[in-house]
Amino acid sequence: MKIAIGSDHGGFELKELVKPLLGELGHEVDDVGCYSLESVDYPLEAKKVVSLVRDGKADRGILICGTGIGMSIAANRTPGIRATLCHGLFTAEMSRRHNDSNILCMGGRVTGPGLAMEMVKVWLATPFEGGRHSRRLCQIDSEEQECS
Numbered sequence: 001m002k003i004a005i006g007s008d009h010g011g012f013e014l015k016e017l018v019k020p021l022l023g024e025l026g027h028e029v030d031d032v033g034c035y036s037l038e039s040v041d042y043p044l045e046a047k048k049v050v051s052l053v054r055d056g057k058a059d060r061g062i063l064i065c066g067t068g069i070g071m072s073i074a075a076n077r078t079p080g081i082r083a084t085l086c087h088g089l090f091t092a093e094m095s096r097r098h099n100d101s102n103i104l105c106m107g108g109r110v111t112g113p114g115l116a117m118e119m120v121k122v123w124l125a126t127p128f129e130g131g132r133h134s135r136r137l138c139q140i141d142s143e144e145q146e147c148s
């Protein structure tokens with residue numbers, strides 16, 4: 001898959017650790033920044049990854065800020081983006097199975113690197129279950145009667 005990854009300064013160090021893992025797993029990585037610990041604004045970094053996923057230029061995205069909260073709020077403003085803030089293996093797995101997550105958000109000041117790596121592996125490998133969950137995702141952006 002092609003994976004777009006972005007962070008602010010609070011997520012920069014974790015982004016730098018996750019990036020090589022994506023390559024090792026056989027994915028193509030598009031790092032949109034930031035590129036240092038210098039302070040930057042997370043909404044602007046989120047928009048870069050969101051655009052790539054929304055436009056089909058990346059299959060999935062990963063966004064990391066200090067807590068993951070700002071990134072998830074910013075990314076979820078765009079229809080079709082399902083950015084899920086995850087804190088462990090269960091949320092990483094369920095965000096794929098039930099929510100068809102297309103952007104994984106993590107907190108670089110919350111989640112340690114070892115756990116984050118395992119979360120990324122699970123999130124990338126877990127399929128969407130479809131069925132009733134497809135109807136529920138449809139209901140997020142549509143009128144209820146349009147979703148079956």
Ligand code: RB5
Pocket residue numbers: 008009010011042065066067068069070071
């Ligand atoms: C930056 O200090 C911090 O606010 C940001 O990384 C993030 O945690 C916002 O939600």
